[in-house]
Amino acid sequence: MPTFCAITFNENPSGVYCGGQVLSGKVSLTTNRIKAIRGIYITVRGYGDVRWTEHRTRNGANRRRVTDTVWYRAHDDYFNSRVDVLRSPDGNRFDLVPGKYEYNYQILLPSELPSSFNGQYGTVRYEVICTIDRPWKFDNVFKHPFTIIRPLDFNQATIYMQPVERQETKQFSRIFCCGHGGEIYIKGSIPVGGFVPGQTIPVSAFVKNLARVSCYETNACLVQTVEYRSYTPHRKSRFEVTPVTLNLFGPLEKYEEKELSCNLCIPAIAPTSLNSCNIIEVSYYVEIQLKTRGLHSNMTVKLPVTIGTIPYFYNYNAMDTSVPTTSRGAVTPDAPPAYEEAIKLGPVYSTNDEQDQYMQNVDFLPRYPVYNFANGTGIQPDNTAPAITTQPTETKEKY
Structure with a gap:
């Protein structure tokens, strides 16, 4: 050359x-x-x-x-x-x-x-x-x-350190017949709402099936949602929804109840945007899903999750009374974060710029901080923090 x-x-x-x-x-x-x-x-x-x-x-x-x-x-x-x-x-x-x-x-x-x-x-x-x-x-x-990297420090935003709970109830109808086909109740929870790459998300769920319908698969998944916003020819949004980490629980039979739990690993992924960019918004949630066959629709519970860049340290900044030292928090990481290339969740954007032929690292992927915790989850249990909950919702199938 x-x-x-x-x-x-x-x-x-x-x-x-x-x-x-x-x-x-x-x-x-x-x-x-x-x-x-x-x-x-x-x-x-x-x-x-x-x-x-x-x-x-x-x-x-x-x-x-x-x-x-x-x-x-x-x-x-x-x-x-x-x-x-x-x-x-x-x-x-x-x-x-x-x-x-x-x-x-x-x-x-x-x-x-x-x-x-x-x-x-x-x-x-x-x-x-x-x-x-x-x-x-x-x-x-x-x-x-x-x-x-735009810092998202959980020590300065302790609202994300509260537990998150959601519950749903779905009523099933008898297909081609009148009458009630029973209902399924599900309650999902995670210990805190904020995590960093390198941690695992402990997911817990209680499922009670009082319906005549069996679920051939139950799973929990960390999902990334990206909203792209256009300026021309007019303002419009397009969404990209991609699973990041998936855990399968197995089937749920008729009239069966189960307590489910798993840990979802967080790889090197982009932090939550929190309106820092006008045209691209990145957000996450944990989805617990029950899959049914036939004409019945699947049942899901979504738990909002915020991915940050600096974990919450237990007893962090004890001299500052504005930061609670007894709230649920993360155990101190074993070492400073390693900056790892983002995992590929799908096709990546190309600028179609002829000058990119001279770019070093043509296959460049951003690097994000990934922490190493001795206990994997990086979560210190504490039952004193109030949970962020919503009123249970009820859905009913119609035919």
Whole structure:
């Protein structure tokens, strides 16, 4: 290759930063032939991008059905900082002789930035770009992405450390007959509402089947929901629902009651957005599902879960009376978090940018903090905290 570019970060090989930190590093350029250029500049930028298509059918000429493709898009720029590292005084072209060139860069990142994310229909991306400005030719553009983590500290938001409970009752009708077919009652709970990657979510459920219907499968699943929002041609949302971790309990027979429990592991996944991004919203819940056959619909209970970046430490900041030290909390992790690549939950977004051919780490995935707890769950039991509950709901099948 005539020109090679390596972009590195100072004292941060993983390339993970938070808003408000100083991002600095080095760009190393190596060229083996003379290049006519106007200059070299380094850009550090962050942006969010959303794009998807939908198809609409309408009546066309001669009463023929015509299918149109509608593009939904949105774009937000978070920051864009550029510095010229090599430029002639008069702005004219000059020759870059073969050799190795090194340039340093440094930028203070804005304080309020959404976390990096890469989904099927959108991305929140941050990158360092080195551009060789070439007259009358395509520029040489080299990109190196990095990760931004927006902190979600459970020590400052202890509301997420309360237990969560939900309960549902569903009545079944006799198919093709009048009368009552019985009901199924389910109550699900988790000890707290906030977790970090590396923890496991202890899920408990009590199921009482008083119906003539058996369930061929019961399961608990951690689910990620991503809402993508468009600006053009008008405001619209598209949702992507993806299972993260699944646990199977087995069948539930007629007139049977069971107590179910499992631990759902949390891998390296994006933290909950909490409205930090205007065009992409990431949220999670634990779903307990009972699957039935025939004309009966499945029964589910959803427990909202918040994925954070800093776990709740038991007896954290005891001098601050605003932080309760006796609430249910997490046992101190064994070590600082490791920043691991996000797991692939499905297809990832592509910008279709021709300049991406010069990107280092083309298959880049954001890195998220993953903690290691000695007891796995990282939860310290405590029955004194009140549970977050909702009134039981009742559904009835109609035929």
